[in-house]
Structure formats: C-alpha cells, structure tokens
C-alpha cells in the first residue's frame with residue numbers, strides 16, 4: 001500500500017493550548033480559510049475527539065477518524081479507522097499527501113514521520129486542557145506565510161508558519 005507524505009496543521013496559543021472544553025478556543029476566520037485552502041482535496045486524519053468538535057464531514061476532503069472503539073459510528077462521508085497505520089493506508093489510496101489535523105495525541109504520534117508542519121501561533125495566553133508538547137524543529141526550514149493583525153473579525157493577532165524538514169534533519173546525506 002503506498003504511504004502518502006504527511007503534513008500536520010494546527011493553531012496553538014503562545015502557551016501551546018489547542019483546545020478547551022473539547023473546542024477550539026478562538027474564532028479566527030482567516031486562519032480557518034488558510035486551513036481550508038491548505039487541506040482541500042487531501043485526506044485529513046483526526047482523533048475521535050477532534051471529530052466530535054464538529055461531528056460532520058469537512059467537505060471536499062477524505063475524512064478519516066481514528067478510534068479504538070470498534071463500534072464507533074460517524075456521520076455520512078466520514079470513515080472510521082482503528083489505528084494510524086490504517087488511516088495512512090486508506091489515505092494513500094486517495095492521495096500522495098495527507099494531513100494530520102489533531103488532536104494532541106495524533107500530533108505527538110506522527111511528528112517523527114511528517115515532512116511539513118503548518119503552525120499557526122495565536123498571540124495570546126489561553127486556558128485549555130489540550131496542550132501540545134514542545135516539538136523539536138531544530139534543523140527544519142522555517143517560513144513565515146502570514147502575519148495577521150487584530151481586526152474587527154479577529155480578536156487575536158496570529159502568525160502562520162510553514163516548517164519543512166530538511167533532508168539532513170531527516171537523517172539523509
């Protein structure tokens with residue numbers, strides 16, 4: 001089975017929170033537009049709790065939900081898989097690139113295999129129970145895609161970064 005290239009995409013606060021009370025703790029339409037633009041047409045792989053934040057298929061993308069609950073039922077257009085390897089195999093049938101879209105456990109479990117990370121840093125300190133560990137981006141290439149100010153639709157400023165693992169950091173020659 002072909003394995004797709006993997007990327008991660010997330011938004012985190014300065015203190016590394018990505019979720020509070022099972023939800024994303026901010027509403028930033030222009031970051032959501034970036035998420036949609038970046039992932040459109042690609043398989044998206046998510047943990048069961050991330051799926052339950054919206055409980056419907058995100059359109060235009062193969063939606064894969066990972067759970068250990070063998071009887072889990074998801075909405076129409078969402079496929080349930082038992083483990084990450086199964087998610088990767090299914091994603092590889094559909095595309096050569098797939099996105100891990102959360103939550104914390106999935107980001108942790110896949111960091112060593114991703115080539116690219118789209119990281120939005122929300123310039124705020126937020127309270128929440130879903131907290132990302134510090135990933136080691138040493139040797140990765142860092143690009144700033146956008147610096148977004150506070151405006152009437154965005155309560156927080158944010159920076160959208162793209163990190164690419166260099167061949168050397170990946171262990172290549």
Ligand SMILES: NC(=O)c1ccc[n+]([C@@H]2O[C@H](COP(=O)([O-])OP(=O)(O)OC[C@H]3O[C@@H](n4cnc5c(N)ncnc54)[C@H](OP(=O)(O)O)[C@@H]3O)[C@@H](O)[C@H]2O)c1
Nearest residue numbers: 010011018019022023024047048049050067068102103104
């Ligand atoms: N800011 C962002 O960019 C962003 C992105 C995504 C999510 N979020 C937020 O993050 C929170 C949810 O994230 P979370 O970390 O709490 O949970 P999560 O990772 O979305 O879901 C965890 C669940 O996924 C399943 N799972 C994880 N690894 C698995 C594996 N290897 N094999 C099989 N199943 C596996 C398990 O489901 P079962 O218990 O059913 O077995 C586990 O309990 C929400 O607040 C959400 O809004 C934020």
